[in-house]
Amino acid sequence: MLKIAFCDDDLEILKELGILLDKYKKERDEDLTCTVFQSPLELLAAIEKGFSFDILFLDILMPGENGIETAKEIRQYDNNMKIIFLTSSPEFAVQSYTVGAYFYQLKPVWEESFFRLMDSVLAECTKTQENSLILRSKEGITRIDLEKLEYCEVIGRTLFFHLGNGKVFESVGSLDDLFLQLKPYGNFLRPHRSFLVNMDYIQNISYRAIKLISLAEIPIPHGKCSEIKNKYLEYAFNRKQVFLS
Incomplete structure (x- = not known):
């Protein structure tokens, strides 16, 4: 409404x-x-x-x-x-x-x-x-375009929304709830309990971390690398992105 x-x-x-x-x-x-x-x-x-x-x-x-x-x-x-x-x-x-x-x-x-x-x-x-998310931040009521959301991290009860242009918005909330809210969009991956990543911004994945286009690095828990790579590859193939071998 x-x-x-x-x-x-x-x-x-x-x-x-x-x-x-x-x-x-x-x-x-x-x-x-x-x-x-x-x-x-x-x-x-x-x-x-x-x-x-x-x-x-x-x-x-x-x-x-x-x-x-x-x-x-x-x-x-x-x-x-x-x-x-x-x-x-x-x-x-x-x-x-x-x-x-x-x-x-x-x-x-x-x-x-x-x-x-x-x-x-x-x-x-x-x-x-x-295609957006409304949150109450220090700047007031903010609507975030999900295509511009690179990743989100949680520290305590504070969510930090990192946009592709470098802007960061803070809001109180739960990463669990946020992940459930964004899951239907299909392009958000939770590689770590404290991070949520927009897979469109992934540059590469190593056994230790995900490097994003902004050069931010998201840690990968021990033993999770293969699972994360498979999820990303499945997403990329569904999006018909090109791979060179």
Whole structure:
């Protein structure tokens, strides 16, 4: 179920958006929840308490704090939310994309444009969800693209997610639970109780360690080398990767 939020100080706009969303849900048979906010402060307070939304329709011109500034604060907690700005003027269009806006929608919002926009953003959300992992890290709520996850290690109760670009995210959790969650994808190998490896990043395997493309080395327990090599070769052959002998 995807979560949507509307934030606008104009009650009439909120009412119109609610009607459009109800009609969209009925015609498209979509399971969506919606939360309404009348001010940026209400919205930010909810996000600071841990509430998260997949899609946010955010008015730009509101009393107290405009939508651009609100979006900047939201990005401190959540880099994945699809933010759609609402405004009656195109003057903020360039600024809107500096905070990772998904779209810039001029008012009034007509049914045809709303439906087209919802079709697009829901397709993007579904695509992102199917190949990603959401975690609560020090940076806030973070969605990790699984193709970019090189390996994960656990120290105590802290999981360290190492991405191919060198970034590392920390989150509290269990490697056992993470492995069960990622197992259906088929490309994650657990060579050691403290490590989980994306086999797409393996450079070579020796009897002592797995060397990854980043040159990180994952230790292999004594006697496990053959088993790990066989699992990797099976994965590689299924992916139709080429081997030279």
